Amino acid sequence: MYAIPSVTLLGLGLGLLLAMAARWLRVEGDPLVEELVALMPNSQCGQCGYAGCGIAAEAIARGEAPVTLCPPGGRSLAEALASRLGLSVDLSAVEECPEQLALVDESNCIGCTRCIKVCPTDAIIGGPRQIHVVLRDACTGCGKCVAICPTECLQVHLVTPTLNTWQWPLPASQPAVV
Amino acid sequence: MAMPERLYLPLRQHVGVPAEPVVQVGARVHKGQLLARSGGPISAPIHASTSGVIADITEFTAPHPSGLAGPTIILDPDGEDRWGPRNPPADPFSLEPDEIATRVGAAGVVGMGGAAFPSAVKLDSWRRRPIRTLIINGAECEPYLTCDDRLMRERASGVVDGARLMMRALGACQVMLAVEANKPEALASLAEAARDYAYIEVRRLPVRYPNGSAQHLVTLLTGSEVPAGGRSADVGAVVYNVATAHAVYRALVHDEPLLSRVVTVDGGAVTHPGNLEVPLGALVEDLLRAAGGVSGQDRLIIGGPMMGVMLPHARVPVVKGTSGILALSVAETARRPTAPCIRCGRCVQACPCGLVPLEMAARVRTGDLEGAAGYGLEDCINCGACAYICPSFVPLTQYFQHGQGGLKARRAAVRKIEATRLLAERRSARLAREAQRKAEEAAQRKAARQKQQAAKAAKEGAP
Numbered sequence: 088m089y090a091i092p093s094v095t096l097l098g099l100g101l102g103l104l105l106a107m108a109a110r111w112l113r114v115e116g117d118p119l120v121e122e123l124v125a126l127m128p129n130s131q132c133g134q135c136g137y138a139g140c141g142i143a144a145e146a147i148a149r150g151e152a153p154v155t156l157c158p159p160g161g162r163s164l165a166e167a168l169a170s171r172l173g174l175s176v177d178l179s180a181v182e183e184c185p186e187q188l189a190l191v192d193e194s195n196c197i198g199c200t201r202c203i204k205v206c207p208t209d210a211i212i213g214g215p216r217q218i219h220v221v222l223r224d225a226c227t228g229c230g231k232c233v234a235i236c237p238t239e240c241l242q243v244h245l246v247t248p249t250l251n252t253w254q255w256p257l258p259a260s261q262p263a264v265v
Numbered sequence: 266m267a268m269p270e271r272l273y274l275p276l277r278q279h280v281g282v283p284a285e286p287v288v289q290v291g292a293r294v295h296k297g298q299l300l301a302r303s304g305g306p307i308s309a310p311i312h313a314s315t316s317g318v319i320a321d322i323t324e325f326t327a328p329h330p331s332g333l334a335g336p337t338i339i340l341d342p343d344g345e346d347r348w349g350p351r352n353p354p355a356d357p358f359s360l361e362p363d364e365i366a367t368r369v370g371a372a373g374v375v376g377m378g379g380a381a382f383p384s385a386v387k388l389d390s391w392r393r394r395p396i397r398t399l400i401i402n403g404a405e406c407e408p409y410l411t412c413d414d415r416l417m418r419e420r421a422s423g424v425v426d427g428a429r430l431m432m433r434a435l436g437a438c439q440v441m442l443a444v445e446a447n448k449p450e451a452l453a454s455l456a457e458a459a460r461d462y463a464y465i466e467v468r469r470l471p472v473r474y475p476n477g478s479a480q481h482l483v484t485l486l487t488g489s490e491v492p493a494g495g496r497s498a499d500v501g502a503v504v505y506n507v508a509t510a511h512a513v514y515r516a517l518v519h520d521e522p523l524l525s526r527v528v529t530v531d532g533g534a535v536t537h538p539g540n541l542e543v544p545l546g547a548l549v550e551d552l553l554r555a556a557g558g559v560s561g562q563d564r565l566i567i568g569g570p571m572m573g574v575m576l577p578h579a580r581v582p583v584v585k586g587t588s589g590i591l592a593l594s595v596a597e598t599a600r601r602p603t604a605p606c607i608r609c610g611r612c613v614q615a616c617p618c619g620l621v622p623l624e625m626a627a628r629v630r631t632g633d634l635e636g637a638a639g640y641g642l643e644d645c646i647n648c649g650a651c652a653y654i655c656p657s658f659v660p661l662t663q664y665f666q667h668g669q670g671g672l673k674a675r676r677a678a679v680r681k682i683e684a685t686r687l688l689a690e691r692r693s694a695r696l697a698r699e700a701q702r703k704a705e706e707a708a709q710r711k712a713a714r715q716k717q718q719a720a721k722a723a724k725e726g727a728p
Contacts, residue, residue, distance in 0.1 A: 128682045130689040160682060163675050166635070186678075208688040227685050250277065253331040254670035257630070258603070258660040 120148045126167050127157060130207045132229030134158045147172070159227045186246040187228035189221050195240030202232035202241055266555040272340040272546030273325050273582040274300065274311050279375040280382045281307035286338060292319045295349035297522050300338050303370065309383045309585075310373045312522040314544035317342040328567050328584055332577040340546065353520040357430060362391075365434035365517065372516030373523045373585070378402060378413075378477070378506030379568055381586035384513065387505070388434045390498040397501040398487060399437040401428050401510050403444040403451060404470055404477035407569030410589045412527040413507050415540045417444065417451035420511055421458035425465065427510030430517050432464075435503055440465045441486050442507075447472045474571065475617055475648040479504040493644050508588075528552060528587055533594030534562035543583050550579035552590050559592045566591040571649040604657040612651035612661060618644055622651040622661050629668035634675065637668050645669070 123144035130140070135156040137143035146152035147168060154168035154176055169176045189210075198216040210226040213219030221232075221241075232241045248254070277283040284301035288294060294313040301311040318341045325337035354360060360368075370385030390396060401424065405413040417424060428440045442459065444452050446469045459465040468486060470476050480491040482504055489500040497504050505513075508526060515521045524545060531538040536557030543552060549567065553559050566573040567587055583590075612622035620641045628637035645665045652661040 129686045161678055163679055208685045209692050225688055250329055250333050250335045255666040257667050258663045
């Protein structure tokens with residue numbers, strides 16, 4: 088006789104408690120990870136080996152991945168991540184990643200638009216059966232388009248220095264102490 | 266000098282965007298004809314240095330430390346040196362300021378002291394803040410170079426007229442002609458040419474490198490210091506080289522674009538050193554031949570010995586900013602091995618900008634560019650005084666050039682990451698929007714189908 092209402096009440100009460108706990112005691116995402124994500128390029132290019140910038144940031148926050156993992160971010164990102172995490176990293180060992188860009192071989196492009204759909208930064212323009220073009224300023228050289236191109240006409244090339252981008256090299260013979 | 270057999274006119278002889286060719290290969294051009302128009306707001310047009318035929322538009326070695334090639338118009342002179350139509354204004358000194366700036370821009374005049382900044386852009390600096398003083402820079406503080414000295418001695422009235430025109434364009438109220446005290450003839454001829462103009466003052470500068478640097482000249486003459494990262498216009502002064510003033514005079518009074526310049530050919534290896542008036546686009550080897558050839562050359566430099574650029578070979582053209590060609594002999598170059606820094610501090614004493622070269626170099630060497638920037642790396646003018654004085658022969662200037670280039674590249678990379686991050690975020694927002702729209706449409710279709718089925722069932726159920 089008392090069993091039905093008491094079990095019903097118990098169920099309702101516990102459900103209410105759970106609902107309240109879910110609302111007021113919600114576990115927020117790690118704020119450190121969010122801060123790291125804000126520093127990263129967020130183009131989800133996957134060059135670091137992780138599926139996206141968020142997952143990579145979690146790995147960095149857990150100390151599983153080095154701060155130097157992001158090729159498009161280069162040295163400046165490594166410095167920013169290291170200073171946020173209070174790490175001292177020997178950045179002189181980090182090679183500044185040479186800039187690379189995807190280029191369409193126009194004699195081979197069939198205009199399938201597959202690369203346009205995978206490009207994380209919308210850097211490829213073109214239409215069905217039209218030759219596609221990569222916009223230099225928007226391309227991060229992540230290579231996602233290379234993997235999907237059916238005719239291998241998209242390739243990632245190193246950017247050769249021009250008169251505009253050429254830089255003085257460091258002096259060759261370096262003294263022991265400066 | 267005699268007209269060379271071929272002229273090589275790089276499309277980029279100035280700071281900013283390269284010029285865009287407006288002639289076809291094979292076209293006949295007359296002297297002064299526009300070959301390439303200005304490519305943007307900070308750019309300068311290129312004109313034919315003499316009459317002839319356009320032989321090619323191709324890549325050719327640029328006068329640049331990298332020795333890389335850049336797009337270049339190649340002109341075969343026909344030997345006639347035939348001018349096209351010219352229509353100089355009746356009274357150039359009554360032109361409106363805008364008209365003066367436009368004509369200077371159309372004549373392709375750029376800073377001829379070496380920086381090669383388009384002059385017309387600087388003539389517009391009064392729009393941002395009032396300009397009080399126009400400084401004409403005849404300091405010519407680098408050793409060896411004497412091209413400005415000769416120009417001031419022989420064409421002082423042209424320099425003064427150019428300065429008057431620029432003063433009108435800028436709305437300035439005084440002109441200072443600044444010359445180092447080691448050029449008494451130039452000082453005398455400028456004083457003579459400027460005698461009738463009370464607002465023009467000829468100033469004798471102490472002989473000290475690098476007084477010819479625009480920032481140092483402004484401080485020396487006006488007493489105000491140009492802020493870090495700023496321009497001299499920020500303290501109400503604008504600086505032009507004397508050769509630029511002369512080019513402005515030719516452009517306005519004779520309607521001649523910038524087609525030639527005076528170049529010093531000097532150095533221990535040159536047989537007959539001197540100053541030559543050279544058509545733009547002549548090769549360095551043509552100049553050296555005109556100066557009697559070279560013997561025992563160790564190093565070829567374009568510009569001055571302190572701030573000039575080493576050339577890989579002599580098949581490089583003279584451009585608007587080329588002030589000198591130096592073929593130095595072994596006795597002058599003194600290559601010595603670099604020794605460790607002994608922290609003697611002589612570079613600190615030598616630095617005209619008040620920086621600490623040894624600390625900056627140590628940071629650049631370990632890749633700590635931000636640390637070097639904290640020591641004022643970006644305020645370094647690469648004058649080379651520290652490297653010259655260094656008893657350990659540390660190539661300090663090269664460290665700073667490497668560091669400044671690295672900082673610039675890093676800033677550009679950060680800007681690109683910001684831009685691509687925005688693109689990626691917009692893309693994911695767009696994909697989310699599309700997915701939501703598709704889901705809504707699917708739900709609508711489902712609802713419509715159910716309604717239809719219900720209606721159908723009701724219809725079938727009714728009879």
